[in-house]
Amino acid sequence: MNHSDVIKYWFSKKSREHWFFSTPEIDNEIKQRYEQLWTRAASGELKGWQDSPQGCLALIIVLDQFPLNMFRGKAKSFQTEEMAVKVALKAIKKGYNEILNNDELLFLFMPLMHSENLEHQNMQVKLFEKYDFNDEYSKHHRDIVKRFGRFPHRNEILGRMSTMEELDYLLSDNAFKG
Numbered sequence: 031m032n033h034s035d036v037i038k039y040w041f042s043k044k045s046r047e048h049w050f051f052s053t054p055e056i057d058n059e060i061k062q063r064y065e066q067l068w069t070r071a072a073s074g075e076l077k078g079w080q081d082s083p084q085g086c087l088a089l090i091i092v093l094d095q096f097p098l099n100m101f102r103g104k105a106k107s108f109q110t111e112e113m114a115v116k117v118a119l120k121a122i123k124k125g126y127n128e129i130l131n132n133d134e135l136l137f138l139f140m141p142l143m144h145s146e147n148l149e150h151q152n153m154q155v156k157l158f159e160k161y162d163f164n165d166e167y168s169k170h171h172r173d174i175v176k177r178f179g180r181f182p183h184r185n186e187i188l189g190r191m192s193t194m195e196e197l198d199y200l201l202s203d204n205a206f207k208g
Contacts (some may be wrong), residue, residue, distance in 0.1 A: 033088030061100040083126035094141045114141035146180045183208045
């Protein structure tokens with residue numbers, strides 16, 4: 031399997047319908063098709079994919095998006111998030127964001143939105159504004175990290191203790207549940 035296979039799958043009509051509204055069936059399909067590839071990526075075997083815009087994008091999808099499907103509700107879903115952030119930052123530094131189309135850019139920037147690092151959050155907000163994306167979710171993610179230093183909805187999954195302020199937030203109508 032190569033990076034073109036990942037791109038073809040992720041940007042297919044079927045996958046697009048489930049980008050932000052997955053189902054257990056889609057999660058299982060991704061796990062069956064891509065868990066071995068994710069394991070290889072997690073161990074660093076796919077670093078060579080970073081030599082092209084499409085390769086970086088595919089690696090980000092494998093490291094950032096697929097684990098959210100494959101390991102939904104488990105700490106493992108965030109295991110390769112930092113690796114995805116590093117790939118995204120490298121791709122931006124190389125100017126790949128000037129080459130990819132808008133749908134592709136959305137996922138190139140997504141690891142920065144998923145990061146619990148405020149610097150990454152501020153960067154993704156600027157990028158969403160620069161490329162004229164709907165920045166409502168972008169700013170909402172940034173504001174959560176700015177307020178709490180992390181995403182409170184991950185606390186239980188990651189075995190972290192929630193503060194009273196985080197618990198109040200999680201019970202509010204504005205809470206982001208992931």
